[in-house]
Amino acid sequence: MSRARFLAALTRIGTSQPPTIKRIIAKVATERGLPTAHIIGRMRDQKVTFARHEAVLRAHETGRYSATQIGMAFAGRDHTTILNSIKRGRELRQKGI
Numbered sequence: 404m405s406r407a408r409f410l411a412a413l414t415r416i417g418t419s420q421p422p423t424i425k426r427i428i429a430k431v432a433t434e435r436g437l438p439t440a441h442i443i444g445r446m447r448d449q450k451v452t453f454a455r456h457e458a459v460l461r462a463h464e465t466g467r468y469s470a471t472q473i474g475m476a477f478a479g480r481d482h483t484t485i486l487n488s489i490k491r492g493r494e495l496r497q498k499g500i
Contacts, residue, residue, distance in 0.1 A: 424462045424476040431458040443478050453495055459485055460492030
């Protein structure tokens, strides 16, 4: 999903405010059929990890949050972990996963 389509979808779900990290996580969780706690938490199975990378990438693409802020929303992860997740999210998006 492109950044523009994602932001438009968030607006359609009943808010005209810019997306928060919580809303982004909830949207990805709904799309992937996962509980938000799994995306935020420490689970490492492939389905959850791919969803987490996607949520981190979307939060980054809003342009509103630093890697440190995103990391704090994802169970206190370090900013370097978030930077790696952004890179991995882009790779997965290019592969269509």
